[in-house]
Amino acid sequence: MPAKITTGAKGLFVRLFRLAVRFVVLQPLGAAGLLVIVLMVFAAVLARWVVPYDPVVIDFGAMLAAPSPAHLFGTDQFGRDVLSRIIYGAKTALSIGFWSSFIGCTAGTAIGVASAYFGGKADLVIQRCTDLLMSFPIIVLALIVGVMLGSKNVAGVDLNLILAIALPILSRAVRVIRAAALTVREMPYVEAARAAGCSHCRAMFLHIAPNVIAPYLIMLTAFIGQAILLEASLSFLGLGVSEPTPAWGLMLSGRSSDFYRDAPWMILFPGLAISLSVFAFNLFGDSLRDRLDPRFRT
């Protein structure tokens, strides 16, 4: 069916709508993932207005209350509302997840493109370094970087925690982007750009980088999920986000395991929140890969 050409603001809206419908029809799982992500973002941004209770206020009158209409997900050992803490936790998870994935993927892309473009010795050294970093489980690397940097609060977020999560992501991004950029480098238009007098910088960032945007976007989404998982694990160990900031991993750590029998909701809901959000990012990342990168289509 030939698409009717529409113009103006209304046309844009119609086109966006068609695009959305196509995405839902072709990638139902990815669309479901996107829906969860959008809901999470809304919850995080509007946290202050949608929470039923203040997430850090201690209420000894309501300790370990079971889920009820007053407290939908129950309360913890300090009487704090679990639902409110989960909604605020979305804010922590999303901001740390997004920024570490963004920093890791963006820096990794810059290094990967440069590595592929220059080749030779520089490429070799960069590749050996990423090999070194990739021979460690990401959580081990993040823990070491975390202890190396200590913690540093900037605007309510632990900047060094973000960097610690970004480093393992960076090394993996370098690898993927380098492979993609190697093929782009051989394209005649890169040679033409150089012949026309473009600087190395211009050739790399205006002619090669735009052509590795597909793997970049795929990694960015997929790694947000990984980063959320990693942040939760670190916080669970007591080496990530610290109290009283509401964070999902933190809600599961420490004494919460003393309440297995009496207050299973304290364990159930934060874990579901982690799983659901990582699941959503993985689903969306998978569909994005199917749509954007035909080489990986299976």
Place this chain on the structure above:
Amino acid sequence: MTTYIIKRLLLMIPTLLGVATLIFFMLRVVPGDIVEVRLRGDSGSVSQEVIDRERERLGLNRPLPVQFADWIKGLVTLDLGVSMWTERPVTTEIGIRLGLSLQIAVMAAAIAVLIAIPLGTISAVFRDTWIDYVVRVITIGGLAVPSFWLGMIIILTLLVVFSWAPPVMYTSFYKDPIANMAQLIWPALAVGYRYAAVVARMVRSSLIEVMREDYIRTARAKGVFERVVVLRHAMGNALLPALTLIGLEFAFLMGGLVVTEQVFNLNGIGRLFVDAIARNDFILIQALVMLIAVMFIVINLIVDLMYGVLDPRIRYK
């Protein structure tokens, strides 16, 4: 083959040297050290003199090049030093815990392989049907569920359904195999789910790729049963990439154990690593990092050698 192995083993040296250097200097830029964690931890008011004396005793105030030379010399002679916290040799600290963690890792690997290969195959054979969708949701779920939370849910389920919790005290496999399994099967399941999911996804995609090959079409054209085509003709080639991933993920299992051992209150390598990090026990962290690096390299070598055995097209010279 022998020369190939020797060549690979020699290539380990520069890599390990790189890891050793990197970890040494990464840890030394930390502003705090173990003395501060230990002495400032409880009271808060310890005189500078006491701190200096403790640093002197642990050798922390020596110039960095001297400490570095010591570390490299220790690596060569396999003397990795003494834990700064417990004051026992790190090889002892690691030795008493390695068995436990390795056992969980091997059990998790067994669980993963047993689940992943059939699951991945079914998913590939019934590609784009509802069976495939169910399997894919299960496997993507495996990448999303944190293993430590899965462990907590397992404990919770055991408690609620059977009113039974896994024993807290560790029993050696040689003393009482049943009690040992009853305790360790749960953490193995918790970390095994993710492992199985990763491998199953790989089996699925590589089987789908192999099924497009010409020789598969030939086999079908001459009337071979579909079951035989999949199991005899395709599987062999499809499992090779999965093998790499099984090895790689095994080396990375330590990552899952770091958190999961905490949940099951097991005193393994993962627990040791978290404690060492929390206490800034540099000597112990260094030794554990080297252990992980050696394991990673050795497992990679084993996987490469198995490739040569399983795939006659690959020859190592």
